[in-house]
Amino acid sequence: MNSNSLKISNENLKRRLNAERRFKFYGVIAISLALIFVLILFTNIISKGYSAFYRTLIEIKIEFNDKVQPEIFKQMSETEINKLDLYSFSKKNIYSNFPNIEKKSDKKKVIKLFSIEFEEEIKTYINKNKNNLGNTINLYISASDDIDQVHKGNYSRDIPEERRRVSNFQLSIYDELVGQNKVKFEFNLPFFSRGDSREAELAGLGGSLIGSFFTMIIVLLLSFPFGLFGAIYLEEFSKRNRFTDFIEININNLAAVPSIVFGLLGLGILLNTFELPRSTALVGGITLSLMTLPTIIIATRASLRSVPPSIREGALAVGASKVQTVMHHVVPLALPGSITGTIIGIARALGETAPLLLIGMVAFIVDVPSSPLDPSTSLPVQAYLWNDSAERAYEEKTSAAIIILLSFLILFNLIAVFIRRKFETKW
Amino acid sequence: MGLILLLLFISYALGSFYLGYSKSRKVRVLNEGRPISLDKYYGYYIAIWSVVPAIIIFSVISIFDGFFIKNYVLSDLYSLGIDSSEVELLFTQIENTRNGIKLFNSEDVLIVNAVSKLNYIENVFNVSLVIIILCSSSLFLLFSYRKIKIDFDAREIVEKFLLITFFVCSLVAILVTIGIIFSLLYETIRFFSQVPIFDFLFGTNWSPQRAFVTDASDTADIENAFGAIPLFSGTFLIAFIAMCVSIPIGLLTAIYMSEYAKSNVRNTAKPIIEILAGIPTVVYGFFAVITIAPFIRSMGGSIGLDVSSESALAAGLVMGIMIIPFVSSLSDDVISSVPQSLREGSYAMGATKSETIKKVIIPAALPGIIGSFLLAVSRAIGETMIVVMAAGLVANLTANPLEASTTITTQIVVILIGDQEFDSPKTMSAFALGLTLFVMTLILNFIALRVVKKYTEKYE
Numbered sequence: 001m002n003s004n005s006l007k008i009s010n011e012n013l014k015r016r017l018n019a020e021r022r023f024k025f026y027g028v029i030a031i032s033l034a035l036i037f038v039l040i041l042f043t044n045i046i047s048k049g050y051s052a053f054y055r056t057l058i059e060i061k062i063e064f065n066d067k068v069q070p071e072i073f074k075q076m077s078e079t080e081i082n083k084l085d086l087y088s089f090s091k092k093n094i095y096s097n098f099p100n101i102e103k104k105s106d107k108k109k110v111i112k113l114f115s116i117e118f119e120e121e122i123k124t125y126i127n128k129n130k131n132n133l134g135n136t137i138n139l140y141i142s143a144s145d146d147i148d149q150v151h152k153g154n155y156s157r158d159i160p161e162e163r164r165r166v167s168n169f170q171l172s173i174y175d176e177l178v179g180q181n182k183v184k185f186e187f188n189l190p191f192f193s194r195g196d197s198r199e200a201e202l203a204g205l206g207g208s209l210i211g212s213f214f215t216m217i218i219v220l221l222l223s224f225p226f227g228l229f230g231a232i233y234l235e236e237f238s239k240r241n242r243f244t245d246f247i248e249i250n251i252n253n254l255a256a257v258p259s260i261v262f263g264l265l266g267l268g269i270l271l272n273t274f275e276l277p278r279s280t281a282l283v284g285g286i287t288l289s290l291m292t293l294p295t296i297i298i299a300t301r302a303s304l305r306s307v308p309p310s311i312r313e314g315a316l317a318v319g320a321s322k323v324q325t326v327m328h329h330v331v332p333l334a335l336p337g338s339i340t341g342t343i344i345g346i347a348r349a350l351g352e353t354a355p356l357l358l359i360g361m362v363a364f365i366v367d368v369p370s371s372p373l374d375p376s377t378s379l380p381v382q383a384y385l386w387n388d389s390a391e392r393a394y395e396e397k398t399s400a401a402i403i404i405l406l407s408f409l410i411l412f413n414l415i416a417v418f419i420r421r422k423f424e425t426k427w
Numbered sequence: 428m429g430l431i432l433l434l435l436f437i438s439y440a441l442g443s444f445y446l447g448y449s450k451s452r453k454v455r456v457l458n459e460g461r462p463i464s465l466d467k468y469y470g471y472y473i474a475i476w477s478v479v480p481a482i483i484i485f486s487v488i489s490i491f492d493g494f495f496i497k498n499y500v501l502s503d504l505y506s507l508g509i510d511s512s513e514v515e516l517l518f519t520q521i522e523n524t525r526n527g528i529k530l531f532n533s534e535d536v537l538i539v540n541a542v543s544k545l546n547y548i549e550n551v552f553n554v555s556l557v558i559i560i561l562c563s564s565s566l567f568l569l570f571s572y573r574k575i576k577i578d579f580d581a582r583e584i585v586e587k588f589l590l591i592t593f594f595v596c597s598l599v600a601i602l603v604t605i606g607i608i609f610s611l612l613y614e615t616i617r618f619f620s621q622v623p624i625f626d627f628l629f630g631t632n633w634s635p636q637r638a639f640v641t642d643a644s645d646t647a648d649i650e651n652a653f654g655a656i657p658l659f660s661g662t663f664l665i666a667f668i669a670m671c672v673s674i675p676i677g678l679l680t681a682i683y684m685s686e687y688a689k690s691n692v693r694n695t696a697k698p699i700i701e702i703l704a705g706i707p708t709v710v711y712g713f714f715a716v717i718t719i720a721p722f723i724r725s726m727g728g729s730i731g732l733d734v735s736s737e738s739a740l741a742a743g744l745v746m747g748i749m750i751i752p753f754v755s756s757l758s759d760d761v762i763s764s765v766p767q768s769l770r771e772g773s774y775a776m777g778a779t780k781s782e783t784i785k786k787v788i789i790p791a792a793l794p795g796i797i798g799s800f801l802l803a804v805s806r807a808i809g810e811t812m813i814v815v816m817a818a819g820l821v822a823n824l825t826a827n828p829l830e831a832s833t834t835i836t837t838q839i840v841v842i843l844i845g846d847q848e849f850d851s852p853k854t855m856s857a858f859a860l861g862l863t864l865f866v867m868t869l870i871l872n873f874i875a876l877r878v879v880k881k882y883t884e885k886y887e
Contacts, residue, residue: 233593233597234597252872253604257865258836258864263839293599297600351709384709399713
């Protein structure tokens with residue numbers, strides 16, 4: 001071999017090795033991109049949403065007068081106090097916390113610093129402490145959503161005043177309150193118990209959490225037994241013929257049908273033909289369970305198939321019937337796999353939004369539902385609804401709803417992994 | 428009511444199980460021999476007979492009782508000659524009045540009478556339902572109890588019952604498919620009786636709200652309002668953008684995972700990437716609206732492009748991210764199942780790893796990889812929430828990804844969200860779109876599953 005050809009082949013090899021390195025590098029880039037997407041998604045949503053879990057309170061002083069005396073509350077029951085009209089009393093007391101402000105229009109701006117339900121909050125305080133009320137009390141009441149956003153630092157003061165929802169005057173009062181140390185944060189418990197509201201500071205996840213709970217219970221009750229039994233039949237008892245092949249193709253295709261088509265099914269059959277009540281968790285649950293069914297059947301069949309034939313043969317050999325073999329020996333061994341599949345299917349159903357939009361679970365519902373027959377929304381639908389609201393405060397709430405939703409999904413998946421690790425037998 | 432019935436059924440089942448069980452034991456003592464089946468099977472046998480027919484009777488009655496109740500309550504009103512279109516409204520008013528909701532005509536004598544009739548007939552129905560159920564289950568219980576003898580094989584019948592139950596459960600999947608096809612076809616056929624199918628498939632103007640405004644006799648306007656081409660083009664534009672993101676990233680990820688990555692990298696990175704598939708689509712939609720769209724807008728602004736706030740690009744990009752795991756995990760499976768001997772043959776010829784992948788493994792795995800692409804495309808076409816939130820709601824025939832464009836799924840949601848006017852071509856058009864979507868995804872899935880299956884069989 002002369003040196004020239006050696007040189008060429010060396011160069012050739014170098015080129016090829018460079019190509020090799022480049023190709024590997026592309027792979028690394030692709031994976032890093034995918035991982036970065038996951039990271040961005042999570043940090044983005046968590047950083048936007050975590051502040052919804054606490055809320056801003058402002059301390060005010062209330063002075064009782066001749067008309068509204070602390071003594072009268074002692075004899076009254078809670079409902080009686082709640083029926084009292086303390087609106088103007090509360091308003092006057094809030095004004096008297098700001099003695100320098102005299103103009104009527106300014107006073108209106110002051111009242112806008114507080115939650116629209118300040119009267120109710122004062123009543124709640126009175127109810128709690130009705131036996132030891134002094135003549136003056138200091139209590140914290142919630143700030144309005146705009147002040148809440150300002151205090152959390154989500155609101156830029158650089159925006160020109162006419163485009164801001166908080167005026168310079170209100171900001172100066174707010175700054176004064178902060179200077180007097182009268183503004184504080186508190187864990188936002190009402191966020192988890194209240195229903196939806198047009199006022200951002202009152203809107204909570206309670207209604208949609210309960211709605212999602214009812215929906216998932218119905219999905220579980222319907223899809224698990226049908227999925228399990230159907231899979232048992234197909235895997236253990238059916239003879240292989242055209243009909244069972246057809247069922248199988250059917251199930252595989254059903255698993256890939258877009259979820260919105262199930263919404264159309266729910267609308268066309270459940271609502272229009274069977275006239276089930278619109279917007280309810282019942283209809284939502286039935287629709288989603290039809291969507292979850294193929295997932296459960298496929299998972300259960302896979303885990304039934306992985307039970308070794310020796311188990312079946314052993315049971316048959318000691319005289320068990322076919323049904324006894326399956327029910328006493330095969331199904332218990334396949335159950336962990338089936339339950340894992342069910343949990344994953346339910347997690348997917350929990351995050352599903354599109355079919356619920358079509359069966360009317362998107363209505364604006366203030367009351368927390370008390371049964372699956374009440375109109376309700378679900379967690380992802382609530383996020384969708386809040387995303388449509390223009391106010392700044394709803395963006396934080398949307399992210400918070402999504403954080404809750406994602407935590408549930410992570411919890412479900414962890415449970416599924418736990419069950420798989422703990423109970424699944426490897427043959 | 429429902430809870431009482433449930434408790435009734437459960438206690439009946441438990442009681443009759445005990446009856447059968449103890450009768451079997453009695454037979455054993457009296458005959459000094461073992462009955463053919465185990466004692467518990469006699470219990471199951473009686474429990475099945477006492478509860479299952481009763482449940483069937485109950486379901487049949489409760490499906491039809493609404494119809495009878497309505498007819499009975501409205502029988503007086505029919506004789507007064509009430510228009511059939513008003514009947515529904517009237518009955519709802521009667522029900523509302525009964526439930527304590529005050530209406531403008533709550534004091535009306537007709538309504539008051541009807542309410543008392545409604546209360547009466549519902550009571551009659553409820554009481555008779557309970558009596559019928561109790562009688563029928565007792566009757567069946569008695570018959571089945573008498574059948575228990577020493578040579579009676581209860582197990583066979585119980586097992587047959589179980590098998591029938593399992594079989595019925597396995598039919599649900601077919602029923603769902605039939606339900607989908609039926610509900611979509613029914614409305615679609617009615618839609619095409621008003622709007623020619625040709626105009627729907629090849630028309631270029633989509634504005635269903637216009638068709639709603641004009642009255643139904645003016646067909647010229649209806650025909651022009653339901654041209655679905657802008658929706659198809661928007662759907663494919665967004666799906667195309669999504670595939671441009673997900674195919675390179677997904678495929679390269681799959682190749683790296685199966686050919687290069689060490690097992691510990693694989694075991695951590697793969698589940699993290701698969702998280703992307705488990706995130707609800709509403710989250711992606713929110714992400715697109717709040718982060719990606721403003722980002723693209725400001726990027727476009729900085730190089731002098733006018734990007735609309737709801738752009739196909741933002742929706743497509745986020746959808747592409749969502750689809751990455753669909754491409755990567757299926758391609759990964761396919762690439763991993765290429766036999767090792769092919770790789771070794773290529774190495775033996777002196778090929779580098781990347782040359783082996785490009786010249787041997789990818790061609791060998793190509794059908795399976797294409798199958799995974801097709802599945803991803805069908806996923807992209809059927810995806811709803813991302814496009815509803817981020818892609819725009821008004822039809823716009825354009826190939827410019829920076830403009831807003833709408834998709835099939837978006838229009839279904841836009842038309843059917845909230846209150847729909849019944850029987851209008853607008854509402855029915857959503858079902859026609861749904862059928863189109865269903866057929867498209869069905870064909871894609873069918874081909875993809877066939878291809879993947881054929882391919883994996885080839886190397887088994």
